[in-house]
Amino acid sequence: MQEWPLIVFTLLIQLSVGSTLFTTFILMYAADSLNTQEKWRVAVPAMLLAFVAGALGLVASTAHLGYPLNAFHALSHISSSWLSREIVFASLYLGILGLTTLIGLVAKRVATSLMLLASLLGLIDLFCMSAIYVHASVATWMHINTYVMFYATALSLGAITALWRLSRCPWLPWKQARRISVICGGALIAVTLARLLEQPIYLESLNGVSRDAVTFPHQPLIAFAQSGRLRLMAWVILTVGTIITACSLQTHRIGRLLLVTGGTAVLLAEIMLRFNFFSIH
Structure with a gap:
C-alpha cells in the first residue's frame, strides 16, 4: 500500500x-x-x-x-x-x-x-x-460519495473532539454544556445515518460501470469488489461506535469511558474506509 x-x-x-x-x-x-x-x-x-x-x-x-x-x-x-x-x-x-x-x-x-x-x-x-x-479517472472516486465521505469524516471526528473537550470542562454550566453535547451527538448520528443511506445510491452507480474499466495501471472496480468484507466491517464498527458515543450522553455528565470507546471505534472505521477508498489496484 x-x-x-x-x-x-x-x-x-x-x-x-x-x-x-x-x-x-x-x-x-x-x-x-x-x-x-x-x-x-x-x-x-x-x-x-x-x-x-x-x-x-x-x-x-x-x-x-x-x-x-x-x-x-x-x-x-x-x-x-x-x-x-x-x-x-x-x-x-x-x-x-x-x-x-x-x-x-x-x-x-x-x-x-x-x-x-x-x-x-x-x-x-x-x-x-x-x-x-x-x-480523477478512477471509477470508484468519480461520484458525489467522495464529497459525502470527506465532509462526513470531518463532521464525525469534529463532533467527537468537541464532546471530549466538553467532558474536560466540568466547570461549564451543566444545562448549556448538555445542550451543546446533544447537538454534537445529534450531528454525529445524523452524519452517520446520511452516509449509510447514501451507500446504496453509490453502489448502484458502480453497477452501471463496465467491469472492464481500467485506469492504467489500476483496476478500481475489481479492487472495490475484493474489499467488500473490509468495507462491511468498517460500516458495522462505525455504526456501533456512533451508538456507543451517543450512549455516553445519557449520564449526568458525559461518560468518558463510553466516549473514548465510541470515538476510538469511529476513528478505526474511518481509517478502514479510507484505506478501502485508496485501494484501487
Missing part, C-alpha cells in the same frame, strides 16, 4: 477542519453566557489540536509528492488544477488557524471572527480536496 501518506493527510486535515468547525460553533452558541476567560479555556486546547493535526497532515502530504519542493510546482496551475487550489486553501486555512491559536496563547483571548474565517477556508479546502478525486 503506497498511499498511506494520503490516508494520513486526508484524515488529519479533516480532523483539523472538523475540530475547528465545532469549536467555532461552541464559541458562537455560548457567546452570551461565557466570559473571555471561559471561552479561552474551552477553545484553546481544541485549537491547538486542530493546528497540530493540520500541520502534521500537510507534512504527510509532502511525502506523497515524493519531493517536498514539488509542492511549489503544484502551485503553478491554480487556475486549472484542483490540487493547486487544495494546497492554497489548506495553507490559508492552517495559516489563519495558526494565527488565531497564537493570539489565544499570547493574548489569552479567542478571536471568534478569525475562527469563522478559518472554518470557511477549511470547508473550501475540503471541497477542493474532494474535487481532486472526483475529477
Whole structure:
C-alpha cells in the first residue's frame, strides 16, 4: 500500500477542519453566557489540536509528492488544477488557524471572527480536496460519495473532539454544556445515518460501470469488489461506535469511558474506509 501518506493527510486535515468547525460553533452558541476567560479555556486546547493535526497532515502530504519542493510546482496551475487550489486553501486555512491559536496563547483571548474565517477556508479546502478525486479517472472516486465521505469524516471526528473537550470542562454550566453535547451527538448520528443511506445510491452507480474499466495501471472496480468484507466491517464498527458515543450522553455528565470507546471505534472505521477508498489496484 503506497498511499498511506494520503490516508494520513486526508484524515488529519479533516480532523483539523472538523475540530475547528465545532469549536467555532461552541464559541458562537455560548457567546452570551461565557466570559473571555471561559471561552479561552474551552477553545484553546481544541485549537491547538486542530493546528497540530493540520500541520502534521500537510507534512504527510509532502511525502506523497515524493519531493517536498514539488509542492511549489503544484502551485503553478491554480487556475486549472484542483490540487493547486487544495494546497492554497489548506495553507490559508492552517495559516489563519495558526494565527488565531497564537493570539489565544499570547493574548489569552479567542478571536471568534478569525475562527469563522478559518472554518470557511477549511470547508473550501475540503471541497477542493474532494474535487481532486472526483475529477480523477478512477471509477470508484468519480461520484458525489467522495464529497459525502470527506465532509462526513470531518463532521464525525469534529463532533467527537468537541464532546471530549466538553467532558474536560466540568466547570461549564451543566444545562448549556448538555445542550451543546446533544447537538454534537445529534450531528454525529445524523452524519452517520446520511452516509449509510447514501451507500446504496453509490453502489448502484458502480453497477452501471463496465467491469472492464481500467485506469492504467489500476483496476478500481475489481479492487472495490475484493474489499467488500473490509468495507462491511468498517460500516458495522462505525455504526456501533456512533451508538456507543451517543450512549455516553445519557449520564449526568458525559461518560468518558463510553466516549473514548465510541470515538476510538469511529476513528478505526474511518481509517478502514479510507484505506478501502485508496485501494484501487
